[in-house]
Amino acid sequence: MEQLSLFGANESLRFPEELLEFYPQFLDTKQCMDLLKVLIEEVPWRQQIIQMYGKPVVTPRLTAWYGDTNRTYRFSGTKFDPVPWTDSLLHLKKEIETLTKLEFNSVLLNYYRDGNDSVAWHADNERELGTRPHIASLSIGQARDFEFRRKADHSGKYALRLNNGSLLIMKGDLQHHWEHRIPKSKKDIAERINMTFRLIRE
Ligand SMILES: O=C(O)CCC(=O)C(=O)O
Numbered sequence: 001m002e003q004l005s006l007f008g009a010n011e012s013l014r015f016p017e018e019l020l021e022f023y024p025q026f027l028d029t030k031q032c033m034d035l036l037k038v039l040i041e042e043v044p045w046r047q048q049i050i051q052m053y054g055k056p057v058v059t060p061r062l063t064a065w066y067g068d069t070n071r072t073y074r075f076s077g078t079k080f081d082p083v084p085w086t087d088s089l090l091h092l093k094k095e096i097e098t099l100t101k102l103e104f105n106s107v108l109l110n111y112y113r114d115g116n117d118s119v120a121w122h123a124d125n126e127r128e129l130g131t132r133p134h135i136a137s138l139s140i141g142q143a144r145d146f147e148f149r150r151k152a153d154h155s156g157k158y159a160l161r162l163n164n165g166s167l168l169i170m171k172g173d174l175q176h177h178w179e180h181r182i183p184k185s186k187k188d189i190a191e192r193i194n195m196t197f198r199l200i201r202e
């Protein structure tokens, strides 16, 4: 499957591209439309209260966590109890594992209902993921900007447009040195679901 150069020529000199792999058309448009509809209707979506910088905050999006049921996972201080795999999510997991030669045992789903929904700057560096976690991020629906900035230097940032059907692999030291977010959008935009496949190691 074809991978793309991620950023413009100048930017790519500075962003360590070996920390990412990007497959812009992992799923085709028809697969995405079907999946978006099924997931919106069938997933037990919840709006979580999480800890952000020590304060309880209602997440500005809906979430659900699927995975092997003997695992629990923390995101920003909140424990998730996994829902058992559905056939379609398990099938996607296997396809991603075949393509990437990586292993996963859970998936966190994020549902961005409109431009008001977002995820704030963070790194996916929970202890359960191990020291250099690999994460596969599959996006369907409305394309949104995925922004990165260095933890040590907030003066600049990079944006990658995550289009319908795209698969982004985050790996290596990315979660140690970089943060990412999905900013809000003022435009009148449609819904998006993102699935982050992860390997919980304990
Ligand atoms: O929605 C996205 O593309 C990113 C979600 C994310 O960063 C996360 O679930 O950790």
Ligand SMILES: [Fe+2]
Pocket: 122, 123, 124, 180
């Ligand atoms: Fe993340």
